[in-house]
Amino acid sequence: MISVSEAQEILSKFSNKGPIERVSFENCLNRLLAENIYADRDAPPFDRVAMDGIAIQSDQLQIRQQFIIEDIQAAGQEQKSLNKPENCLEVMTGAVLPVHTDCVIPYEKLTIKNGVARLNSTDHKAFQNTHKKGIDAKKGDQLLASGTWIHPGVKGVLATTGHTEIKVIQVPKIMICSTGDELVPITHNPLPHQIRRSNVYMLQAALKDLNIEAHTTHLPDDKDQLNASIGKLLEEYDLLMFSGAVSKGKYDFLPTVFKELGIQIHIHGVKQKPGKPFLFGTIGSKSVFGFPGNPSSTLVCFHLYFKWWYNHYLGKAPNNNYAYLNNEVTFKKPLTNHLLIKSSVEDGKILANPVANSGSGDLVHLALADGFLSLPAEKDTFKKGEIFPITFFHQTGL
Amino acid sequence: MISVSEAQEILSKFSNKGPIERVSFENCLNRLLAENIYADRDAPPFDRVAMDGIAIQSDQLQIRQQFIIEDIQAAGQEQKSLNKPENCLEVMTGAVLPVHTDCVIPYEKLTIKNGVARLNSTDHKAFQNTHKKGIDAKKGDQLLASGTWIHPGVKGVLATTGHTEIKVIQVPKIMICSTGDELVPITHNPLPHQIRRSNVYMLQAALKDLNIEAHTTHLPDDKDQLNASIGKLLEEYDLLMFSGAVSKGKYDFLPTVFKELGIQIHIHGVKQKPGKPFLFGTIGSKSVFGFPGNPSSTLVCFHLYFKWWYNHYLGKAPNNNYAYLNNEVTFKKPLTNHLLIKSSVEDGKILANPVANSGSGDLVHLALADGFLSLPAEKDTFKKGEIFPITFFHQTGL
Known part of the structure; x- marks a missing residue:
């Protein structure tokens, strides 16, 4: 043996x-990605407004605290342009930052009256509340590596890059x-x-x-x-x-x-x-x-x-997790003992609590366990507080 | 706010x-059980043979080491009976322990020749290698409580108790x-x-x-x-x-x-x-x-x-897990900062490694995180090695 x-x-x-096979975007969740995914455009693809408020030219901050509202730049509209540097545009989160503006001041820090926005404070600077074109990734950058597990966040990236078909491991x-x-x-x-x-x-x-x-x-x-x-x-x-x-x-x-x-x-x-x-x-x-x-x-x-x-x-690395045995157990050498446990987390530590059972035929108590500790063959006494490899049977509360 | x-x-x-609704056994995985599940019979339902070998009467161990094989008791056969106490029956794992026997000696500790089994050692005792009727649960015992998450082991219990329809939370x-x-x-x-x-x-x-x-x-x-x-x-x-x-x-x-x-x-x-x-x-x-x-x-x-x-x-308790922050971070009061992290387990401890990103609009780096630490509003410096509540985005390697 x-x-x-x-x-x-x-x-x-x-x-x-x-x-490798191709699956539709709808069916790619919890599959293993088998291709690298690259940015089809910069992320974000334009200087993006990151808060609702007004967009101004930041060098105006030293001169004035009042700005006449020229227009509104909504999300989904083509980029507009600020005509006069002393004015502003109202801008919405997700919109393109208008031409000739570089600073967004949120509504929380403004008073708007009769088409004029007045700043309530002066601590503003260039590029605040904007999400710069390409800051997250440049067109052509690798966003996801082959071998990535497709979880919800990864599905988000596949969506934003327009991947309607995805190569995955069969x-x-x-x-x-x-x-x-x-x-x-x-x-x-x-x-x-x-x-x-x-x-x-x-x-x-x-x-x-x-x-x-x-x-x-x-x-x-x-x-x-x-x-x-x-x-x-x-x-x-x-x-x-x-x-x-x-x-x-x-x-x-x-x-x-x-x-x-x-x-x-x-x-x-x-x-x-x-x-x-x-x-x-x-x-x-x-x-x-x-x-x-x-x-x-x-x-x-x-x-x-x-x-x-x-x-x-x-092509994934096997799990290699350890947990703290939370009760002393003894077991006869020289077999590796897979001890049924119920896990818990206390102060950031994974604790493994042995589940009493009548042996390997006992289905009733198996159902109460959420995994097992593999206690090494060379020893026969395993102390509370020692760490051993843990394997989980199913998704735990973790 | x-x-x-x-x-x-x-x-x-x-x-x-x-x-509450009823679903078929096929569709109950990863649903929340909404009824208590009781044993419809003892578990195991009979004195069960737990190893392949022979079944004898244990009081014969003091008299003899050789046993004539009368018959075979296979799994799935009606219970047989040992006719003569000085003989034995061959028995298979999962079979009913024959009447008039109380001890199973595995093949590994036997030599069988010409229809006679001879013991290779004498360290045997009553009820060894048997799985006693009702030792895991008695008929009528509660096996699963309403509120149990139906994972693979629980499905095993539902199968063995013959639950073809199960009450779960809709x-x-x-x-x-x-x-x-x-x-x-x-x-x-x-x-x-x-x-x-x-x-x-x-x-x-x-x-x-x-x-x-x-x-x-x-x-x-x-x-x-x-x-x-x-x-x-x-x-x-x-x-x-x-x-x-x-x-x-x-x-x-x-x-x-x-x-x-x-x-x-x-x-x-x-x-x-x-x-x-x-x-x-x-x-x-x-x-x-x-x-x-x-x-x-x-x-x-x-x-x-x-x-x-x-x-x-x-009706489930919310998760309440903590992890070790694995890098110092600072964050302006007085907001709770949900810090994107990538977790790992080291020596039984859950470590939370901050994921660099350009802010809440950054989908690219969000996809690299597997959860977040919630850093409390009252502080602005969070040190490596401190523990904070952790929330996972998806099933991790844990």
Whole structure:
């Protein structure tokens, strides 16, 4: 068996960068940008009025405090021009700064009466309350680098630069397969020895949180049927995820079936708890993840290994966050212990509070956790206040 | 003008808890659970085999180390029974523990030959490698409380308890309106004095990150048209968001139009930068958010005020996180300064690194930030290493 970090190293090696596709602006949120984005014009594209008020020539400030209003320059109007330097134009936020003006005085610092604006104070200077053409970026400047995650602010930049189509990394086509003859659909009333399917829905939800729409199916514990079904699924999908049937049971046919189908198994067994029987294989450009069937094992391995693989596929740096263990725990060497935790933030520090549970089969308490700490294999006592790598299951309050 | 916390207090008062609706299991992810969920059976529902191996009667451990294999108990099979106490059954993870057995010895600690299992070690005890019926929860126990956010683990619990329909808080119907005659669609080539719409797409994306699908529209800077359009939108939507036209400009008609339409304005102006002209009003059960038109102002106010309101609508506690300022900054009193930052985690601490920018109109640098620190109004120097409230714009690497 190999260690957690050895497993992750292997995954890095077998994750090829994903292909690029074009999506419409509407569909680009939470995708990974696969092109550099350049400014199509200066930002802002003109000397922009940044407050509502009047625009004047600043050198007039030494001579006068009253300005006759010549006209109004509204946002969306072509640039106007101040005719006489001793006058002013009323200007609105977002408007072009009129020709022959260089200073905006906001309404808050004015009294306007009978078409004349009088300054209430004298502390004004050139270019105040203006947003200079090109100060944020010059035409041709790179605004966004390929590899940027498209979040709301990035979508704003894509909009302002007129990108109606955007190159992004393609989302892999994923099928999630449950195995285990004890499983029945959630619509069923299980017999005493049966339980309802749940891991596939957890995985599907975890993938949806990564903006991946995956399908689910159930395969029976039958070697020939598994062989036929998986062979077909490998043609249709880029990546298969399995929950269960990768351990040492009589009906854990997956490792054998994978070999028969020509899948190269790169990982089978990791020195960790939960998730010891974790399996990873590839065939051509396709990947296969075999998660052990207990709910905690499945969810922990998904986050430790699939997300690691997916970050490489996207070309993103994997997360590397640490948190403070908030209670002493002990755990037998020599396995890496993935400790279920509920996080909180106190005074800027991420605290990890252990969630009591009855082991990797305990779905009830898994649902109360928002992530796990990976406690290293070399130690058996882990003290309150020590920091360890943290992985989050889902978007937290952070 | 009021302070940020006064504004939030007003919002709390005018946010009614959202109505409840039923959604299908497929559509419940990232919604707020509006019912308690109870166990429909014990969890696990039977004494469950937790490892692949053999099941024996533990009192036999003192007598023998060899066990004839009577049969196999697979997962998904009805419970079998051990006929003779000196024998064993092969058992698979997920199977019911057979009658007359109480101890599972995994394959790793066995040698099986000619139908006889021989123990490789003697350190075994009753109930090892079993997952006791009802240890996680008893039938009728509350598994999930109303008010729980439905993340992947929670979906797992809803699946295992057979919830095909779930009561959740209804998502408000939201329209996002841009105003400002300088704005053109993103498909257009703007004239020198025009810019493309971007704020509405940022807001729409930020809402989508909260699992709210909102619509967008553009309204011209014309008082009568605004009056007619907004009147109609108020009939159709629960909540209107505006970007722009709430300040002191000649064409900032929104506050007047709102009053004419009978909207009660509860907030107009907050002692903060950016976002000073922020407006909030209600009419009956409907709400109106007026965000100032600069990109930073819009996004900051969305997160400070709409999300605050929405947490109350959902009945969730607002986030209350702090982070370490990672560079000294100074800022003129007496406004709360929402400082754009890029966060990182170092040794379990959340660090907030200021993002240089040219002010609230600077969309380019806004896109590089992942949130903001709210620096209090009473001070003007903020030192590296001090902690301040942090708000995130989007899901971060955390």
